[in-house]
Amino acid sequence: MLETIRPMKTAVVKEALLESVRKSEAEKRGRKASKEVRQLQLIEATIDSLAKRGYSETTMADVADGAGLSRGIVNFHFESKEKLLIATLQHMYDEYSAHWRNALYKAGDDPADQLHALVSADFDRSICNKRKLAAWCAFWGEAKSRPTYQALSSARDAVYQTIFIDLCATLKLSGSYAYEPQVMALALSAMLEGLWLRLMMGTEDTTRETALQAANEFLSVAFPKHYPSKAGGATKP
Template sequence: MAEQPSPRPRKERKENADRRRQQLLDATWRSIAQNGLGRTTLATVAAQAELSQGVAVFYFKSKIGLLTEALRDHYARYQATWERALEEAGDDPRERLIALIRADFDPDICNPEALSIWFAFWGEQKFTPDYAAISAQFDAARNDAIREACAALMEGAPEDEINRTGDWIDTFSDGCWQRLHVLPNSYSAGDCLDETLALAARLIPQIATRLMPR
């Protein structure tokens, strides 16, 4: 009797499954960038990943399941970037606020493909509650980090003033992303970073000395 092949260890099976799943998520971003959100399907993603459509169905069940997880993964990468920036900045709230702003224009986060994905999903939030819920969850974490830095720098200021200051910085950064997405030949990420830092320095003068050439 022929010897039966032994099954793969559970750890190896999980690693292979995670790798295949990430391969499909990466392909989803490429499909959205090339085809738009509406024309992205399990078939276009499978083609991008060079896998069968059945594999995409196996891991994500449906188009909405795939797109929801793709958005969650996109946000997770963004959060990992700004959390890493905060860790490297240390405890000084000036450095932490500057690090948060710089992270928004990191090339891994602020590039044409990534921006096209952000705006594609944001345009659908009104019609797809799952997208809105994911955005709210991840945005809240970053907003809290900005407000925490602002509160440390604006000691004694009313809470609503601190919150408004954080919101102004965040909204300005979002506006820069929109400029870069809509008018990519008229603005650069470096220029937008400088403008956002200048706004922050105007709102919170304590960080201005950290932005001067040394």
């Protein structure tokens, strides 16, 4: 099962396109960019707007201004505002998906390493930052009332969840734990999402470091034989 997970090839391509977007900062005007680059540029501007103004205040004009282009341009590249937002969500979903698949691939064959890699990947700067988290949260707020968003809006999809369950089951066998893999996987992935939520609320008392620390603490108590606690031993009352 796990052997079928490979980093997505398209991720590399998109990375290169994003580079083009950043490079062309100075030369936004005129017909300098390819269709794909321009679309990515608009998607990035959309994420900016979602992060800065929230979903309900994100306007076509703001996206166009953010990209340094004219008003009508979005309707040319994307058919409508709705299609732009769907494309933006799909982009973030693909990026997140490629990120954890890559982390899993690089983790090697040990299940404990794999689980730890997945957890750590969630708090990597490239995807876990104010801008992206805020954009995710904006979509979450609308997901329940929009069928189109529902499938994409929880970045951690069914495949991700299945892998979590499999890893929990494997560790249970090798560590003689008592929990139910499915239940433990739910608790774990829910905590990761909850930590994301905390981070985006951004009350400054939760940072990427403390969030990661909490996640690792969870791993230590749930799988003590695989992740021995790094803190001092048990204290007597």
